[in-house]
Amino acid sequence: MSHTPISRESMRRLKAKRLEEDHTQQLNHIIDQIYIEAINIANNTDDSKYIHMLPMLGKNSYEFYKTNMAEIISRVKSLFPDCSVEHKMLTTVTAKDGKKYDISNVDDSNIVHIKRRPTEIVEYIIVDWS
Numbered sequence: 059m060s061h062t063p064i065s066r067e068s069m070r071r072l073k074a075k076r077l078e079e080d081h082t083q084q085l086n087h088i089i090d091q092i093y094i095e096a097i098n099i100a101n102n103t104d105d106s107k108y109i110h111m112l113p114m115l116g117k118n119s120y121e122f123y124k125t126n127m128a129e130i131i132s133r134v135k136s137l138f139p140d141c142s143v144e145h146k147m148l149t150t151v152t153a154k155d156g157k158k159y160d161i162s163n164v165d166d167s168n169i170v171h172i173k174r175r176p177t178e179i180v181e182y183i184i185v186d187w188s
Contacts, residue, residue, distance in 0.1 A: 084122060085126060085129065085130070085133075088122075088123070088130060089130065089133050089134060089137070091110070092108070092110050092130075092134055092183060092185065093134070093137050095108055095110065096108035096138065096185045100187065106186065106187050106188035107184055107185060107186040107187065107188060108184070108185045109182050109183075109184050110182060110183040110184070110185070111180055111181070111182050112180070112181040112182065112183070114180065123181075127145055130183065131143055131144075131145055131183065134183065134185065138185055138187065141185055141186060141187045142184070142185070142186040142187075143183070143184070143185050143186075144183070144184050144186075145181070145182070145183055145184075146181070146182050146184055147179060147180070147181050147182075148179070148180060148181075148182055149179050150179075150180055
């Protein structure tokens with residue numbers, strides 16, 4: 059095995075470099091996930107929006123989203139330039155079809171489709187192409 063010499067200054071920067079690479083990888087994973095799921099919804103359903111729920115379990119994941127939300131939204135907007143991309147906190151209910159709906163958009167005509175389940179307050183990133 060051959061070894062490459064490494065300077066003191068390079069040694070000092072190794073951890074910061076690894077942390078930056080981890081940060082970039084995690085950010086790319088989130089952007090990829092949103093992109094792939096939005097495209098999947100557009101290809102396979104009649105829906106005109108993708109609702110990406112922020113993880114509530116795993117404090118590090120949630121904190122990562124919150125800390126990097128501006129960059130996440132900016133990058134997703136660049137992938138869907140004429141779509142609406144927003145970060146929202148919604149109070150949701152679950153319908154009989156398993157989909158979650160913003161309680162403020164549920165009217166009398168579709169209230170019968172709502173399960174009798176408690177509402178949730180959850181944060182989302184929404185890509186809307188309607």
